[in-house]
Amino acid sequence: MKRFDARRPDFSPYGFACELWQPVCMPRPDRHNEIELNLLTAGSLTYLLGGRRTTINSGRLAIFWAAIPHQIVDFEGDTPYFVVTLPLSEFLQIGIDADLMQRILQGELLVDPIPDDADEMLFQRWERELGGGKSTLERAASLEMHARLLRFADRFSQRQAVHSNPTLSRADQLACYIARNYQQPLTSQSVADAVGVHANYAMNLFRKTFGTTMTTFVTQHRISHAQRLLVTSNDAILDIALASGFQSLSRFNEAFKAACNCSPREYRKAHHPTVQTTSSTEH
Known part of the structure; x- marks a missing residue:
């Protein structure tokens, strides 16, 4: 088991x-x-x-x-x-x-x-x-x-979706705010401010509750968003990087390869080979 x-x-x-x-x-x-x-x-x-x-x-x-x-x-x-x-x-x-x-x-x-x-x-x-x-x-x-x-x-x-529990702990509120706003520029301070707690408290609580940092959690969401677009769209790699919340193509490629052990282009080819990119820009 x-x-x-x-x-x-x-x-x-x-x-x-x-x-x-x-x-x-x-x-x-x-x-x-x-x-x-x-x-x-x-x-x-x-x-x-x-x-x-x-x-x-x-x-x-x-x-x-x-x-x-x-x-x-x-x-x-x-x-x-x-x-x-x-x-x-x-x-x-x-x-x-x-x-x-x-x-x-x-x-x-x-x-x-x-x-x-x-x-x-x-x-x-x-x-x-x-x-x-x-x-x-x-x-x-x-x-x-x-x-x-x-x-x-x-x-x-x-179209019945499962209902979420409306009662959220402070840690859940932090995670939920990130999940809803990861496409925007985020810092530990801005996330903590949105929930109404001190940044140091927010970072420690988040790591204790979820076993990871808020920065890593933001990156996870951005990578997941990029995966969806790579699989389901014909968008250029650069457009996907920006739409997912990354501020540069180089940072996107670095984070994606670290998470997925392949480049965004290789991931798209493996999981949706019929999609052709509209731009060959990838470094």
Whole structure:
């Protein structure tokens, strides 16, 4: 059974898998470039995802893009839960509603509005088949997963999003402000001022709560935003850098390579090879 390893490198892939995880509070956010599906058979999980606190209850399939910094900050019960990690490139080929796809890529955690009694059986089968090493069964699990996601999209026709908890701690307020304003110039002082606390207090509280600095958290959001644009748009690399909140192309390239172990252009080619950039400027 798996549990979060705080030593794992950011954006290290989990691959196409369905596994049982032990619920634990995570000392820092995780990021990996896969779509993540969670199914709890009991209890609940509370994530801080993109600065928003969101609770998943048992019996309802939840979906989010795991490149968005996500961190379990609370849970009820110790029953293991199912985690599916689906490569982003495969998810983009399923053909679900474009609006729903954009909501996921823009950082929403979506929960199926209708519980499905067949989900637990499906996830149990996927766990066996994706870990068994048989390509035919892996293909069968993949097709079933595509069908389940298409049904999820159909059920979401009313565009019901999971509700965030309106009661935010000081630390959550800091994270939420960053999540809403990372495209603008930000400093620890400006974030602290917006929440009404001293900058030193804000920096210490943020590191203690989330295991990272506010500066790193800002950069994580900017990188995630850039990833979305690289995958879903035809924008030039420079335009993506500026739209994501970076003040220069060189700083963007440096931060992106440090986070993703590749350049923005290489990332775009790997995850959306049909998109052609409108500018060849990259240094």
